[in-house]
Amino acid sequence: SGNHYLPAKIKLELLSESGKILKSVEAREQDNYIQLQRFQSPLGFRFQVQISLNNLTMIENFLV
Numbered sequence: 743s744g745n746h747y748l749p750a751k752i753k754l755e756l757l758s759e760s761g762k763i764l765k766s767v768e769a770r771e772q773d774n775y776i777q778l779q780r781f782q783s784p785l786g787f788r789f790q791v792q793i794s795l796n797n798l799t800m801i802e803n804f805l806v
Contacts, residue, residue, distance in 0.1 A: 747772050749795055754778060757790040757801070764789070 748769040754776050756765040765778045783789070787806040792799060 745772075745774075747774050748776065752776070752793065752795045755792045755794070756781065757792055759788040759790070761790070 750769055750771050750773075752769045754767050755763050756778050758764055765781065767776045767778055769776050783806050785806055788803065789806075790801050790803050792801045794800070
């Protein structure tokens, strides 16, 4: 159809350093992007961003 959409139900999550979910968003049927709400953190704050779909998960670690 020429339209490019994310797979429905793909999840983007902000995790604490220990793995606790702090924020989460899930793509719907015709979303072409998803994003987490903006957040503030102190210097030295460690967090993870997780993307998952079905049984696949990718996690990246960050340090502010």
